[in-house]
Amino acid sequence: xxxxxxxxxxxxxxxxxxxxxxxxxxxxxxEVELREIDDWNCCGATAAHNLDHNxxxxxxxxxxxxxxxxxxxxxxxxxxxCFSRLKGTNVRLERSGDLKAKMQTIVDLPYSxxxxxxxxxxxxxRLMELGLADKLPKKLTGLKVAPYYxxxxxxGEDIVSDDAESPSAMEAALRATxxxxxxxxxxxxxxxxxxxxxxxxxxxxxxxxxxxxxxxxGADCIVTGCPMCHSNLDMRQLKIQSSGMGQYDMPxxxxxxxxxxxAGMGCDQLGLNRHFIPAMALAHRFDPPPQAAETAxxxxxxxxx
Amino acid sequence: MSHTQQSExxxxxxxxxxxxxxxxxxxxxxxxxxPMAKYMDLTPSQVMRLCQMSDEGAKEQVLxxxxxxxCAGCLTCTxxxxxxxxxxxxxxxxxxxxxxxxxxxxxRRKILAFHKAFLTTVRKTGRMSEFPLVRRYxxxxxxxxxxxxLAPLMVAKGKLGFKAHKIKGRSxxxxxxxxxxxxxxx
Numbered sequence: 382x383x384x385x386x387x388x389x390x391x392x393x394x395x396x397x398x399x400x401x402x403x404x405x406x407x408x409x410x411x412e413v414e415l416r417e418i419d420d421w422n423c424c425g426a427t428a429a430h431n432l433d434h435n436x437x438x439x440x441x442x443x444x445x446x447x448x449x450x451x452x453x454x455x456x457x458x459x460x461x462x463c464f465s466r467l468k469g470t471n472v473r474l475e476r477s478g479d480l481k482a483k484m485q486t487i488v489d490l491p492y493s494x495x496x497x498x499x500x501x502x503x504x505x506x507r508l509m510e511l512g513l514a515d516k517l518p519k520k521l522t523g524l525k526v527a528p529y530y531x532x533x534x535x536x537g538e539d540i541v542s543d544d545a546e547s548p549s550a551m552e553a554a555l556r557a558t559x560x561x562x563x564x565x566x567x568x569x570x571x572x573x574x575x576x577x578x579x580x581x582x583x584x585x586x587x588x589x590x591x592x593x594x595x596x597x598x599g600a601d602c603i604v605t606g607c608p609m610c611h612s613n614l615d616m617r618q619l620k621i622q623s624s625g626m627g628q629y630d631m632p633x634x635x636x637x638x639x640x641x642x643x644a645g646m647g648c649d650q651l652g653l654n655r656h657f658i659p660a661m662a663l664a665h666r667f668d669p670p671p672q673a674a675e676t677a678x679x680x681x682x683x684x685x686x
Numbered sequence: 687m688s689h690t691q692q693s694e695x696x697x698x699x700x701x702x703x704x705x706x707x708x709x710x711x712x713x714x715x716x717x718x719x720x721p722m723a724k725y726m727d728l729t730p731s732q733v734m735r736l737c738q739m740s741d742e743g744a745k746e747q748v749l750x751x752x753x754x755x756x757c758a759g760c761l762t763c764t765x766x767x768x769x770x771x772x773x774x775x776x777x778x779x780x781x782x783x784x785x786x787x788x789x790x791x792x793x794r795r796k797i798l799a800f801h802k803a804f805l806t807t808v809r810k811t812g813r814m815s816e817f818p819l820v821r822r823y824x825x826x827x828x829x830x831x832x833x834x835x836l837a838p839l840m841v842a843k844g845k846l847g848f849k850a851h852k853i854k855g856r857s858x859x860x861x862x863x864x865x866x867x868x869x870x871x872x
Contacts, residue, residue, distance in 0.1 A: 391814035395847045396840075420854045422812040427759055428804035431781045434702055436866040440808070443855075443862065487865045489858070536761035545765045571721040571760035578823060579800040580756065581832065583725050616836070655843040 383511060384414035385504070386453030386496070388444060390463035390608075391423050396616075397608025399652030400459050403637035404501075406646050410516055411508040418448045418456065424466040427575040438480065439487045441470035446490035459501045459637075461533035461607035462574075465540055468498040472539045500534060500541070501606040502550035505636055509554055517643040519667050520559035526639065527565050527600035528555060529591065531610040535569040545569070551604060551636050558643035565598035567591045572613040581620075588613045589621045592629045602632040602663055604639055611635065616657045632660035642667055693740040695748060698783065703775040710734045716763035716773045726753035727793075730763050730773050737776065749784040755794035757781075786870065799827040809863045812853030816846050 385408075393401035408415050421444050430437035444467060448456050458464040474481045474494055485491060499507070528551040535541060535548045543550045548569060555562050570591055573584030591614060595603050605611050615633040622628055633656070641651040642664055653660045692700060696707045710731075717729040728736070728751045736744040748754065754777050763773040784790050790798050803822035807814055824830055840846035853859070 394851065395816045396845045398844055420812075422853055422855065422859055423808040423814050425808065426804065426814070428801035428808075430759070430778050431801050432785055432805065433866050433870060434778060434782060435869050436805075436863065437778075439862050439866060443858065487869075488862055532758075532760040532762070536765045538765075571758055571762070573721075574758045574760065575800070576758060576797065578820070578829075578833065579797040579827070580725070580794075583722065583756075587721055616840075619836075655845065657839065657843070 382412055382414050384416050385499070386448050386451070386456035387415040387417045388421055388448070388456050388458045388463060388467065389417065390458060390460040391426075392460050392608035396612050397460065399638060399655055400501075400608055400611070400635045402650065402652040403635055403641045403646075404457075404459055404504075406641055406650055407505070407508055407513065407637055407644065410644055410646070411511050411513040413508060413511060415457070416451070416453060418444060418453065419451060421447060424458075424463045426462055426466065430466075435483075435487065437466070438470050438473060439484055441467045442474070442484040442492060443488045443490060445470065445494075445496050446488060446492035448496045449492055450490070453496060455497045455499055457499045457501075457504045459504070459606070460609075461500070461531065462609060464498060464500045465533040465537050468500075468540045469537065471496070471498060500550075501636060502534060502554075503542075505554055505640060506550065509557065513640070513644070514557055517558055517640070519643050519645050521639070521643055521667055522559045524558075524560040524663075524666070525563050525599055525601045526555055526560045526604045526634075527563050527595040527598060527602070528552060528568060528636075529595075529603045529605045529610060529614070529633075530569050531605065531607050532569070532571050532574065534606050551606070554636065554640060555604065558639060560639065563595075563598040563600045565594050565600065567594040572610045574609055574613075577609075577613055577617065581617075584613050584617055585621050585624070585626060588617050589626045592618060592621065592631050593627055595631060596627075596629050600631070602634050602660070604634050604636050606636050618658050630658060632656060632658050632663050634660060691740065693737060693744065695737045695745055695780065695783075699737060699776050699779045702779050703772060705772050705776065707734060707737045707771070707776065709769045710738065710771055711769065713768060715766050715768060719762040719766055720757075721760060721762065722756050722758050726756045727751055727791075728753040730757070730777075733780070734771075734773055734776065737780075746789070748780055749787060749789040750791055752791040752793045754780045754784060755791060755797045782870075796827045796829060799823060802826065805863075807850070809860060810856075811850040812856050812859045813851050815850040816840070817848045818850045
């Protein structure tokens with residue numbers, strides 16, 4: 382059985398729980414064991430690099446050192462922010478021996494730099510190669526998706542391997558599910574990131590513009606890989622709608638949830654029941670609840686006739 | 687004013703990031719692409735310009751600006767800078783200094799309060815948990831009433847961890863925070 386290190390990060394046991402549930406489900410399906418880093422800590426996120434440049438490296442350094450000690454050659458960091466902090470730390474340590482020595486003193490753990498960090502898209506594309514692509518029995522035909530990369534899955538030199546202005550890392554996997562990828566303009570625009578509570582109006586503005594463009598492009602849902610983007614586009618959509626900025630009812634799904642749907646995993650298993658903007662109706666187009674299954678089949682028969 | 691000598695801010699940015707702010711030729715591309723520029727009291731290119739200037743007034747203007755705190759760290763400026771400068775990293779240096787010199791714009795005190803509440807939560811438990819973070823933030827920012835209606839919804843969806851997850855290596859985390867704080871005072 383293949384195995385890979387796993388750094389869930391803090392969001393994945395709270396606001397981003399669907400991401401954790403759907404990733405674990407897909408890994409199991411692709412027969413890849415996720416080996417969680419023992420006693421991992423927070424990567425420091427936005428707060429650490431805003432207030433203390435040493436802390437911003439030291440916190441990820443401890444995580445990387447623990448992973449190395451545990452013998453993990455590759456570690457998945459599904460949250461885009463954790464990914465950016467962890468891989469960014471690797472890049473900086475590699476560039477500067479002085480920084481590495483300083484961190485070893487601060488954290489009091491050795492780290493040679495051997496741990497490779499994978500983003501959610503790199504990981505899911507790997508699963509597809511490892512056989513997941515053959516385990517997607519449900520075709521999400523007719524589902525129009527707007528892949529949303531936001532900031533940290535598109536930008537960061539030496540961190541993100543995709544094209545910064547026109548990323549495409551989600552597209553092959555989305556097309557493999559039978560979904561249609563819409564052409565839209567806001568795939569790499571910022572949602573306001575960590576300002577959800579501290580500068581809420583800006584988050585509402587920026588997220589509103591993203592939702593409006595997805596709607597204008599005819600998308601049925603936005604697909605993301607970042608818990609922060611998810612929270613701003615999904616949870617904050619309630620406020621965007623109640624304050625009259627726009628009316629979208631636009632479900633926001635993690636890429637892993639979309640793949641899970643195509644793999645035939647249940648809505649509850651994927652966490653689709655936990656969204657603020659209901660995603661169940663959309664999911665039920667492809668995964669009808671037992672009592673509705675016959676009706677849905679009848680409808681789809683009619684459509685195909 | 688000499689253009690060959692680094693200002694105090696320029697020197698600090700060079701020391702922490704390796705970037706030479708004097709290379710900025712004020713094309714304005716960072717400002718043009720910045721999603722937060724419309725909420726800022728200085729544009730990103732103005733911040734870069736002030737970092738080039740050696741007078742004390744320029745330093746004050748930058749460190750007291752709301753702009754440096756309004757930067758979301760989206761990296762659009764850094765991605766597009768034709769001089770391969772890294773304005774986003776400069777913003778980190780400036781925020782750190784603004785906080786340390788207690789010059790943070792009152793207009794953006796909630797943003798600083800949020801970052802501090804976040805780091806306090808991590809220092810005490812090793813991880814971020816939503817409930818302890820939000821509780822701390824609300825007390826320190828005195829922003830008690832926003833989003834109170836969201837809390838029950840979040841609980842219903844299993845998205846608001848009430849109890850902080852405490853890692854075993856909490857003493858290591860405390861030492862890391864303490865060592866970094868000591869380094870910052872030097």
